[in-house]
Amino acid sequence: MARGKLILIEGLDRTGKSTQAAKLVESLSNQARLVKFPERSTPIGKLINQYLKESETHLADQAIHLLFSANRWEVAETIKATLLEGRDVVMDRYVYSGIAYSAAKAVPGMDVQWCAQPEKGLLKPDLTFFLTNSESELRKGFGDERYESSGFQTKVRHEFETIFKNYESQDYKNNHIVFLDTTGKSIEQVHTSVGSAVEEYIQKNSDVEEFMYF
Ligand code: Z5A
Ligand code: MG
DSSP states (O other): OOOOOOOEESSSSSSHHHHHHHHHHHHHHHHHHHSSSTTSSSSHHHHHHHHHOOOOOOHHHHHHHHHHHHHHHHHHHHHHHHHTTTOEEEEEEEHHHHHHHHHHHOOOTTTTTHHHHHGTTTTSSSSSEEETTGGGSSSSTSSSSSTSSSHHHHHHHHHHHHHIIITTTHHHHHTTTEEEETTTTOOOHHHHHHHHHHHHHHHHHOOOOSSSSS
């Protein structure tokens, strides 16, 4: 049986990642599984949730970075097991968010290479979408959690683009990283774009069996 595909929906805040990830899972036929990061229900996820929601919770920038990464390692084995069962896995944020948000803080020593180190060995997505939307800050909920300010989002966007275009340039050129500007597009229109890119990817790469790793 062919392994499932690992599909990632990444992007800036409030750009519709969770909405699109949920719709994509529903539309896939092989009992696809949705995995959201941070996975807030695990012991490490609970700490992360507290850090994001309560501005008085202090953690060193290095410590929270490593917790976000550890949160991915907590579920890494189950993701691989699901793929080996022939089921697709759709992720809502992953390693790229981990690197981009931490690198955007510009803490001495915490450059992209430092941030990427604890992610080494995690499964690499087969296909990644990067959602942007110039009106997303007007959407419900923006500003409720740490990191949700316009100035910081501009820095995060720059880090994402640097990662995709410099460090992952091969995947970017091969269309395995798809930039999607959703400004002015309805949920259904974005879903159609995501769905057709996934279909095309699966058709062209149905025989790819080996896993890729960060
Ligand atoms: N973070 C990190 O630092 N390091 C890491 O390793 C990871 C994450 C994994 C929480 O993430 C924070 O953690 C985040 C990054 C950091 N920091 N910030 N800020 P999160 O993923 O849990 O955040 P969230 O609370 O889910 O927000 P979000 O992901 O930014 O939102 P979204 O998923 O992109 O959007 P949505 O919930 O699907 O949609 C937002 C609203 O817009 C909602 O009312 C929708 O109905 C509406 N919507 C969606 N699409 C459309 C369209 N097309 N038209 C109109 N309205 C729409
Ligand atoms: Mg979300």
